[in-house]
Amino acid sequence: MNIELLNLLSKNARTSEEDLATMLGISAEEVRSEIKDMEKKGYICGYKAVIDWDKLDDTSVSAIVDLNVVPKAGFGFEDVADKIASFAQVEAVYLMSGVYDLTVIVKGKTLQDVARFVARELAPMETVTSTSTHFVMRRYKELDVKLINADSDGRGQLFV
Amino acid sequence: MMDYSSILNKTVTEIKPSGIRKFFDIAAEMDDVISLSIGEPDFQTPWEVRKEGIASLERGKTKYTSNKGLDELRKEISNYLKRRYNVSYDSKDEILVTVGGSEAIDLAIRAIVSPGDEVIIPQPSYVCYEPMTRIAGGVPVIVETKAEDEFKLTRKQLEDAITDKTKLLILPFPCNPTGGVMEKKDLEEVADVLKGTNIMVISDEIYSELTFTGNGHISPASIDGMFERTITVNGFSKAFSMTGWRLGYACGPKEVMKEIIKIHQFAIMCAPTVSQYAAVWALKYCDEDVREMLKVYDQRRRLITKGFNDLGLTCKEPKGAFYVFPSIKSTGLSSDEFCEQLLDRYHVAVIPGTAFGKGGEGFVRASYCYSTDHIIEALKRIGQFIKTLEK
Numbered sequence: 001m002n003i004e005l006l007n008l009l010s011k012n013a014r015t016s017e018e019d020l021a022t023m024l025g026i027s028a029e030e031v032r033s034e035i036k037d038m039e040k041k042g043y044i045c046g047y048k049a050v051i052d053w054d055k056l057d058d059t060s061v062s063a064i065v066d067l068n069v070v071p072k073a074g075f076g077f078e079d080v081a082d083k084i085a086s087f088a089q090v091e092a093v094y095l096m097s098g099v100y101d102l103t104v105i106v107k108g109k110t111l112q113d114v115a116r117f118v119a120r121e122l123a124p125m126e127t128v129t130s131t132s133t134h135f136v137m138r139r140y141k142e143l144d145v146k147l148i149n150a151d152s153d154g155r156g157q158l159f160v
Numbered sequence: 161m162m163d164y165s166s167i168l169n170k171t172v173t174e175i176k177p178s179g180i181r182k183f184f185d186i187a188a189e190m191d192d193v194i195s196l197s198i199g200e201p202d203f204q205t206p207w208e209v210r211k212e213g214i215a216s217l218e219r220g221k222t223k224y225t226s227n228k229g230l231d232e233l234r235k236e237i238s239n240y241l242k243r244r245y246n247v248s249y250d251s252k253d254e255i256l257v258t259v260g261g262s263e264a265i266d267l268a269i270r271a272i273v274s275p276g277d278e279v280i281i282p283q284p285s286y287v288c289y290e291p292m293t294r295i296a297g298g299v300p301v302i303v304e305t306k307a308e309d310e311f312k313l314t315r316k317q318l319e320d321a322i323t324d325k326t327k328l329l330i331l332p333f334p335c336n337p338t339g340g341v342m343e344k345k346d347l348e349e350v351a352d353v354l355k356g357t358n359i360m361v362i363s364d365e366i367y368s369e370l371t372f373t374g375n376g377h378i379s380p381a382s383i384d385g386m387f388e389r390t391i392t393v394n395g396f397s398k399a400f401s402m403t404g405w406r407l408g409y410a411c412g413p414k415e416v417m418k419e420i421i422k423i424h425q426f427a428i429m430c431a432p433t434v435s436q437y438a439a440v441w442a443l444k445y446c447d448e449d450v451r452e453m454l455k456v457y458d459q460r461r462r463l464i465t466k467g468f469n470d471l472g473l474t475c476k477e478p479k480g481a482f483y484v485f486p487s488i489k490s491t492g493l494s495s496d497e498f499c500e501q502l503l504d505r506y507h508v509a510v511i512p513g514t515a516f517g518k519g520g521e522g523f524v525r526a527s528y529c530y531s532t533d534h535i536i537e538a539l540k541r542i543g544q545f546i547k548t549l550e551k
Contacts, residue, residue: 008459012533019536022466023459153202155529156188159178160199160286160336160403 001043002034009035011144013047050145054138062091062107062136063114065122066100068129077101080127089117100132111135175291178515183499187509194538195509196526199336199483201401203456206449209400209442216437223433227425229257229409230436236443237409245368245379247392253414256421257431261366261395261408263424266292268362268391268410269328271419273298277327282313283517284485285332286364290517298327304519307487310476311340315349322353328360331380334367337516337525338485339478341371347383354389360416361390366408367481369399369450372458377480381411388413391420396435398482399450400442405435457482460528460535467539468526471546482529485513489522491549499524505548506541 008020017035021028038044053060072079077095084104085093092105104122108114114135123131140148165173187193204210228234234251241247249255258264265288273279275297281289282303290300303321305311313331331350333342342350354361363380371377381390395408410420461484465477468486475486488498495512502508513520528535 004455008532015532015536019463019532022462023532025462155198155200155202156184156195158200159184 001038001041005031005034006038006043009044050143052139052142052147054147060107060109061111061114062105063118064134064136065104065106065118066096066132066134067102067104067122068131069101070127070129071101072127080125083125084122087117087121089114171294171297175294178287183503183509183511187503190503190507193503193507193509194534194541196528196530196535196538197509197511198529199527200403200529201398201453201482202529202531203401203453205400205402205405205438206442206446208445209402209438212441213405213434213438216434221433221437225257225430225433225436227421227430228255229431230433230440233257233436233440233443236440237411240443241379241392241394241411245377245382247379247381247387247411249392249411250414254411254417256410256417256424257436258395258408258410258424259428259431260397260406261364261393262288263428264391264393264395264408264410265289265362265364267420267423268393268412268416269293269298270296270423271416272328272360272362272391274327276325278323278325279328279330280318280321280326281330282317282332282335284311284335284338284513284520284523285330285516286336287516289330289332299325301326302517302519304517305335305338305340307476307485307523310479311335311338311485312342312346313350315353318350318353322357322359326357326359328362329354331361331363333363333365334371334377334480336367336481337483337511337513337520337523339481339483341373341480342378342380343373343375344378344383347378347380347386350380351383351385355385359389361386363390363392365392365394367398368394370454370457370482371480372461372477373479391416396439396442400439400446401453402435402439402442405432405438407431407435407439457528460530460532463532464526464528464535464539467535468542471539471543473524473542473546483525483527485523485525487522488524491546493549495521495524502542502545506545508538508541508545510542 004024017028017031021031069080071077081093084090089106089108090104091107094103096103106114106117118131118133234255237255238249238251241249269292273296277298278301279293279298280301280303282305293300301321303317305313368377381387381392391410391412393410396402464484465475468475468484472490473486473488475484478484491498495514499510499512511525513523
């Protein structure tokens with residue numbers, strides 16, 4: 001496992017193997033085999049683009065849904081978390097500390113879509129005792145990438 | 161009508177303003193410019209440092225400090241220089257907190273140089289030493305460091321430059337723009353040449369944390385026989401990404417510092433209080449942040465060095481600062497022509513080597529204070545530009 005390589009990929013997964021190799025002072029062949037190895041071991045689980053959907057007049061909505069769950073004997077939260085994670089509408093599922101047990105990020109085409117999903121699929125689950133849904137109004141930062149005021153950092157006023 | 165040309169100080173009016181300004185303005189007007197021209201970290205000041213600045217304001221710490229700077233800050237500077245570079249300065253009377261490293265350089269030159277004194281300045285180097293020497297009435301003696309010497313100041317060059325009028329030697333290492341550093345053996349040569357003379361040294365170590373040799377930065381004052389003749393200048397801008405806070409320091413033997421402090425006392429009084437409080441935090445708790453930044457700079461350094469070499473613009477791996485200084489001689493263009501055409505046609509801004517002294521002809525400076533994506537895109541465009549020159 002190569003933590004530095006993971007750090008670089010987490011910043012930009014599209015950096016070429018040659019450039020990664022140069023930055024890390026290893027060969028491109030080593031980069032390729034390290035990546036393959038980390039994919040195989042499940043350290044790297046996928047590669048995705050960070051998209052500012054708001055800029056595309058995309059009307060889809062996201063919500064954060066907090067759930068209280070009665071853990072099943074012998075299964076803990078895994079069982080229900082697995083069931084929830086299987087829905088295509090669900091982007092993320094986390095086990096949380098604090099007032100709620102699970103936090104689920106749900107994406108839908110419309111507000112009604114998401115509301116319906118929560119009401120029909122999540123809330124009625126046998127082990128779910130309560131839900132609290134928060135709709136996302138605007139995204140300012142996504143996966144480490146600032147989506148607002150990202151262009152200028154105020155440098156370049158002075159020649160050094 | 162006032163005839164300003166007969167009123168103003170001739171020494172000042174004869175100094176040319178930095179020729180780069182014009183170039184900068186052109187770049188600023190293009191909206192898709194990819195710049196490698198900025199000599200300023202792209203990292204933010206560590207948040208904890210900023211918070212400490214804010215906290216000092218909230219506590220109402222908005223008065224002058226002593227001329228020399230906060231006691232606590234001078235103690236931390238002393239600890240830091242001992243810890244990092246093994247040089248011992250007494251915080252009581254050997255350290256002065258200044259408004260950036262630039263003020264420290266100006267003060268030291270003015271305190272040491274009398275009219276007619278010669279000041280040896282290695283170039284290509286940062287632009288301030290020559291004009292400040294002239295304003296002090298000194299005579300700049302330029303020594304041109306060479307790519308084949310990895311832009312170090314060699315023993316021979318130093319010996320040849322020394323006359324009976326030599327008062328001061330500037331050591332601008334790690335060097336902006338060349339990336340050159342002086343390692344221990346190089347500094348021992350300097351010490352050997354200076355032994356027995358009255359020649360003083362100003363060591364501008366503002367890039368000291370950005371050193372990519374195995375041994376790290378070597379401070380000239382740590383070399384035998386050098387402490388007594390060296391003014392060590394450093395600051396917070398580059399190491400802690402604190403450029404806008406304007407904070408640096410000068411350290412040296414107390415007899416010299418006494419005079420340096422006098423000029424500071426009358427011209428500046430004291431460095432900004434809020435910056436001083438923030439800087440205490442930086443020195444106490446930010447070694448880890450500095451290491452993290454260095455790691456990222458190092459990755460970019462490898463990337464950009466290889467990038468230029470792959471394009472046939474050769475450069476040895478720079479050992480310090482955050483610039484590469486590739487040769488553009490293979491293109492047949494002068495540094496100015498190269499930079500103008502590159503900016504005009506491919507909207508990439510780099511700085512002609514001549515901005516840092518005549519010896520910079522045939523080279524350009526590219527900064528790697530940019531994200532790797534930005535660097536890769538700039539290299540791509542430079543590659544396209546080079547191709548058009550080959551036809």
